[in-house]
Amino acid sequence: MKKFPVNKETDLKSFISEVLGLTKNKAKEIIDSKNVFVNSKRVWIASHTLKKGDIVEIADIDNSFSWKPEKSVIYEDQFILAVQKPPFLESEGRKGSVEYQLRKVLDRRLKAIHRLDRETSGVLLFAKNEKIFHRFKDLWHRKEVVKVYLSISYGEAKFKKKVVNMPVDKKYAKSIFFTKKISKGFTLFEVEIKTGRKHQIRIHSSKIRHPIVGDKIYGLKKVEDPLTKNVKRQMLHGYRLRFLHPFTGKVVDIKAPVYHDFYNFGKLVKLL
Structure with missing residues (x-):
């Protein structure tokens, strides 16, 4: 974390451009990442x-999330493929997304069955053709x-x-929080979601007064702790998907190890 008076x-x-010796476009990219604090408030x-006397803090840039599609596969059969999604990539759609890169490198027919937020890491599942996609979407709908x-x-x-039944965007949403460990003012939760509303876990975590570390929208408005100021994304990881395979009839249980940033912070506060 760099600090500038x-x-x-x-x-x-203009300030960031000057103190870091960057173009204003690059400075704006840093601001857009939501990792800049002014007097401990995220801006x-x-x-x-x-104003004169303000303190600007900028999180250290982390370029260690290089991602190779062919090395990210954690499960595959003739119907589906699952990868360990890194943070800071969209799940699908736009150029550069996980889906886009997988299609380019592995199979142009691959289609994301579900989504994870851009900053959320974890298990991401893909169908190998349109027919398979619709069969698996039925599992999600049911x-x-x-x-x-x-x-x-x-x-x-x-x-x-704790079972949380709170609407998200006026739609029914249910999350179940299990406390795995507490330490140094933080909690490691295992969260099972019964619905899949946008930002559901992040919203529910905030509602029960345990906002997720690094959450730039639903997290703390003022961040004083230097440990958490340098956390660049929400500490949320899609750990496990378990389902009855609609084609093979077998139970499939896929788990993704956490990424190094999640692990390092967890170790730092003695939760992992």
């Missing part, structure tokens, strides 16, 4: 006015897939298990 009134983009507006996540949240949970 502000000596004169200016806008955030992502490039035109934000800085809620016949066990979906388990790991998260590191603020605060030490006082419960072993």
